[in-house]
Amino acid sequence: MSHDHNHDDSNKESCCTDQGCTTNRHPKELKFKKSLTLIQPSPPPSQPKDDCCANETLPEESSAMVADAIGRKPTHGAQPNEHARTYAIVGMDCSSCALTLEKHLKAHAAVASVNVHFATGKMAIEHDNSVEEIIREVAKAGYTASLLSGKRRISEPKTDKSGLYSFVLSGVLLLCGWLSSYTNVSPLLTDLLYAVSIVIGGYKPARSAYYAIKSRALDMNVLMTAAVIGAAAIGEWFEGATVVWLFALGNLLQTHSMEKTRNSIRNLLELAPSEAWVASGKQLVRRAVEDIAIGDVIVVKPGDKIPLDGTVMQGESSINQAPITGESIPVDKSIGDPVYAGTINEHGLLEIQVTKLAADTTLARITDLVEQAQGKKAPTEAFVDRFARIYTPIVFALAVTVMVLPPVLGSGTWEEWFYKGLELLVIACPCALVISTPVAIVSAIGNAARHGVLIKGGAFLEVTGRISAIAFDKTGTLTEGRPKVAAVIATGATEEELLSIAYTLEQCATHPIARAVVHYTVGKGISPRSGDRPRNLVGRGVSGYLDGREHYAGNLRLFEELNTPLGDIESLIRSLQQDGHSIVLVGTQQRILGALAVADTVRESSVTALRDLRRAGMQHIVMLTGDNEGTAQRVAAHTGVSRYMAQLLPEHKMAAVKQLQDEGHLVAMVGDGINDAPALATADVGIAMGGAGTDTAMETADIVLMADNLEKLPYTVNLSRQAIRIIKQNIGFSLLIKAAALLLIFPDLLTLWMAVISDTGAAVIVILNSMRLLKVR
Incomplete structure (x- = not known):
């Protein structure tokens, strides 16, 4: 294997001087997909470009090549928008609530954009007004909002238990009404118990329905409220109260299940402790991690979690990095090694110099990126949303037609067809279908992050x-990626001279093979020579002037292009290459001085x-x-x-x-x-x-x-495949339930409360099926 020197495993360029070596790395931050960003800073003004290895592939050409790969020009990274904020939303009962809240806020003049994601319970919004005003607007729509600052909440929203209380009280009244119907109690009192049950259990859905109508959204709350009012209008008080109670039960089960899914990410935040011991002189002071600055020294005792990213200054220990990397075997750390927030110090006292603030640690970035990922719609989810937007108004229109057209044509009674229309209203909301994909994706991404x-x-x-x-x-x-020199073949110079020249040419290169050469020569105690005018010959090697003459170190391709006679060394090179060695040839344009054989494992x-x-x-x-x-x-x-x-x-x-x-x-x-x-x-x-x-x-x-x-790659592929299978199962099951309910309406085999169960029950089953992805190992 010839010495690549194409930096096919490195994007860093080097620069050398005759006094030593300085490095100008020119980092390239590359967006792999459509959001390509390529940054190629110029050398500092104090350092002439000629001092650095000239790269035969210019930065503009590299940029264009990468840009061509994705069909667009490279651009610099966008600055974060100071008006963009994220809020936690409490009280959303179903996926349609997210759409209602979105439409409500989009109507506000101060809101530029908003995206509410039911599966994560988060709202990303760009607004010019105050945080308090946005929280009040969310409250008007029937939900509770809490600003998320960085990776931690400013104020943890309290769990809304009013839904549970109203559910229990509504159920008690429903039970009392049902029992009274079998006694000599006045039917008026029985209906009154049902009516109070409807008001108590249906107040919150009715309020949400009001804001949905104001926002011109046709969500489940609107359809369910219309069905209950219609049931009461035709005297079906028991049916109406049962629908309200079953709807509330379904929402509670959905909320409980979704909280378990959302906790898969919230638990990541809790991996890192909120406080740390900071060295202050000869004393240790307990401080909140948000108050610790870069450069501070923290002390982590054996068995404790590391609170912030940093570098070990004193001590040795084994660190359990499973929360970050998923690796089950602890990693030994000593002075100079990096450590990450959320990992566990197995044994040994460590003094760690902080390198990142609490909001910028690897763990915090993982959590932030995962939450962003969970909020992004997959193609299947986007398709289902489009289908739902068409399905719901069509079924709603069909429900109105069923209520009006048959009685007008003299086929059946108004009450009979009005009831069938109410059933269609309930079936019109595709809750289970809409959440079939996002819940599975949230579960899978959360599981993957934990591993x-x-x-x-x-x-x-x-x-x-x-x-x-x-x-x-x-x-x-x-x-x-850490090759080692296996053999040195000196032909036109002594071994020491050959290694000294190779060291001089390779000392600033960051390619793994170049580092292997430098490491070997340093181990031999050999010093580099004085050199100048170095160049990086992309894909072939490096060159530089030693004693006024240009020397080269690189692969066979380089010397073939230079038309350098290889002599007797060529057969040896071919033999070593066949045995799996990389070859670094060293010489001038006129002759080969020798070669180094390098092998990777x-x-x-x-x-x-x-x-x-x-x-x-x-x-x-x-x-x-x-x-x-x-x-x-x-x-x-x-x-x-x-x-x-x-x-x-x-x-x-x-x-x-x-x-x-x-x-x-x-x-x-x-x-x-x-x-x-x-x-x-x-x-x-x-x-x-x-x-x-x-x-x-x-x-x-x-x-x-x-x-x-x-x-972890096989696990990732298996998890992704299982996620697709579960998404298909969810979609198929949701559509099957809807089709069955539609078919059972007209033979009078479906009741209103059965229609509610078919919708809310299917949603709960879809969520539970998706949660199986949290258990994939």
Whole structure:
């Protein structure tokens, strides 16, 4: 395997001077999908560009290549909107409540945009007026709002128990009325008990219905209130009271079930303690984490949770990182190692210097991103919403027609058809259908987050469940990414001279193979030479002037382009490549001075993950690498990938992904989050590995495996597939119940209270079925 030097596993450029080495990293933050952001800062004014390795692929060209992969020009990241806020909403009984609240607030002049998500109990809103005014507007619609500040609530909204009290009292009155109907009590008193039961149990739905009508929304509260009023109008007081009580029961069960689902994310916030011991001189002071600044030193005792992200300053310990990465085996930490909020200090006292504020910790970012993901509509959910918007008014119009047309035509009595119309009103609300998808997505994303997998939205969950091919970057993904020098072959210089030249050229490069060379030479006690005018030759290697003469370190392709005679070393190079070694050739344009053979090792976790993927039925597992055929073949044989493509530059990897798509596959591309950007952008879903501590990966990937290995990938694919199965089950069940109820109306086999059960009962069953995704392991 030849030394790539195409930085196919790194986006960092280096710069060297004859006094030493300084680095100008030029970070590239890449949005993998349509929200591409590419930032390429210029070198500082005090540092001339000539001091840095000249990159033969200009930043503009790189940007255009990545932009072409997604069909748009790269843009800088947008600034956060200071008027955008998120509120927790309490009191929403069903998914239609979210639409009603949205329409109510959109009518307000100070509101620019609003999105209410029933499954998460959150409202994202952009408004110019005060927080208090928005809370009052929400209260007018019948709900309770609480502003969410950063990742923690300013004021935790109290659980609304009025619904439970009214449900119990309404039920008692309903029972008393039903019992009195079997005694000698006046029928007027019985009807009065039913009427009071309706008023107490139906007050809240009626109030919500009022605001829904004002907002021109036809939600379940409107339909149910109309049905109850209609039942009372024709003297069916028992039916009306039963409908109110069953509706309240269904809402309570839905709310209780949804709270369990929402808690899967709320529990993430509770992983990190709210206070920490801060070193102040020779004393320890207990402080709220929000009051701790970057640079402060906190002390974490054995068995305690780490409250903030930071770097170990003193002490050694094993840290249980399962809350962040999902890894079950504790990780040893010592001075200089990073630690994350919410992880557990197994043993040993640690002094940690804080590197992130409470609102910016890895755990807080995970929670924030997951909540955003849960609020994003998946394609199936959007389709169901469109269907529901058509279905509800059609059935409502059909209900009115059934109430009026047959009696007018002389077929049956007004009372008979009016009752059938009321049943249609109840059936007109597709509650179970509307929540069939979002609840499943919320459950799946919440489960994934607890196991160290960050799925950025329902759309990516759905795509992952349907992918038929997975492409893997090799270095650092399938392999350890930490190659070591295995052999040194000196031909035109002594071994020490060869290593000194290689050290000089490679000392600032960040490619894993370059680091391996530097690490080996440092271990040998060899010093670099003085050099200047370094260049980064993308895809081939590096060069620089030593003693006034340009020297090169790179792959075989580089020296073939230079027309450098290889001599007797060529056969040895070919042999080493066939054995799976990367080759770093060192020399000038005129002659080869020698070569270094470098080898990388395959991760055992990768072998296991790929085996599990094959067991799950994933037949097309492809490895993409810039290394040569020999190395690719060796790694492919070890890992068991079905196909591999070698000697690929970044644009070639993009073409390889397109080729898989042209073959009819939905393709996932797995890398380290910021590398191989064109391929990741082209894939149907981009999966980053090692998101813990990698802010760019967390922000840009579609799915992030927080651990630095692939062991969670089979779980992610299985979870996504099960989520799709459950969504299909929910939709099918909801439609079947509606169809059955519609068919039973006209043979007089359906009663009004049975229609209520068919709707609210189906919604509860759909939620419980979706909650099975919380248990997937």
